[in-house]
Amino acid sequence: MTDTTQEARHVAIIMDGNGRWAKRKHLPRAMGHRKGVEAVRELVRSLKDTPIECLTLYAFSSENWKRPDEEVDDLMNLMRKFIKSDLPEFIANDVKLHILGDWRGLAPDIVEMLEDALEQTSKGSRTLAVALNYGAQAEIVQAARLAAEAGEITQESIEANLYSAGLPPLDLLIRTSGEVRLSNFLLWQCAYAEMIFTDVLWPDFTPAHLQDALDQFAGRERRFGGR
Template identity: 45%
Template sequence: MSELNSNVPRHIAVIMDGNGRWANERGLPRRDGHRAGAESVREAVDACRELGVEYLTLYAFSSENWKRPKAEVEALMSLLEKFLKDKLPEMLKQNVRLHAIGQLDRLPAKCRKQIDKSINKTASNTGLNLVLALSYGAREEIVDAAKQLAQKVADGELAPEQIDNQLFASHLYTADFPDPDLMIRTSGELRVSNFLLWQISYAELVISQKFWPDFRAADMHAAVAEYGKRNRRFGELK
């Protein structure tokens, strides 16, 4: 991949789709698909570290996922808590810094406690920034930002004409991160599913036909290679 180093995206966002279908094809419970998907997270992190990617945002649990059966939601929360607990020593060793975005107050207390612990323990790390989108929905994020700005206008702290793209973006959950350069979706689905709608305005899209549990480091490298071939014009003539 060395020939593409100058074209490596600074920020990659991933819709990790297909855990359930992967399990169904093998006659396994859906929770086994989620467990298998956790290994793909490790491989994606390793690949991004190797490539020199600065930010990796993973769509781990959407605001719509709360509508799934209670047993599956509980299994996902338990898996998330265990994953973060087990991977904390590895994140510290690999200099990975953890972040989380979304309506985190909706998460179970034990899960939130582990998230906070992992974020605090890795806060001084200077390598890859791993961002987990949890209880996340882009429409909800945009509405939350609009409410904050509306309140500032109502309080006399802000005039409506002062609101521009930069100010609006500074009120999003992702205010501290650059916009994604590349968005990857697995399982062959051709939609963005309420994920980073504001932030991916100019992101390059790569669709993998593989289910997320089958997505490995080589696939991440291939997606970045494809990104390196793109001519990003941002609306200009180039």
């Protein structure tokens, strides 16, 4: 029997489609990324009206370094501006920042900004987890290595060494833009997560789209390998 009362505590989103959004509107690719940041901002503001305890966003993968230098520089500058402009709002709205990935490999000034943001938001009750310089396969390899150094390799010891350690189990993964793949994102955490793939391009994704996904999740039957 379907449980229509279940709520998604942890939702992850692969934010895809910024470039296509800009291309369709005959705008520079950078404008798509900037519009995508606005979509992030509106979504974070809407969290207080949802049951979500943790929202995880795929912001920059370890493979994204292969993009043209100009595009990477624009993404990094957007990150700087977003942290600086939105940190006070995070604090005011009781949002805790959590970073997944090898974020200390980013530019020193960004690392310093992130360290400050992590410290200032550490008491927040609702979490925004951002994947930066992240790759799931590398995450699992690192977690297994750390588990082995500490003793026996088990499911529990690997999970304790993932970037997501301490976060609620992943309930729902959403990918925008019509692509239907995980792109090396949260491979371990997605083991029993529900998934929703939407054709909406990320800059057009709104809190209403998120609520629709939450409604879909509430109507699904989760078996976790059982009947």
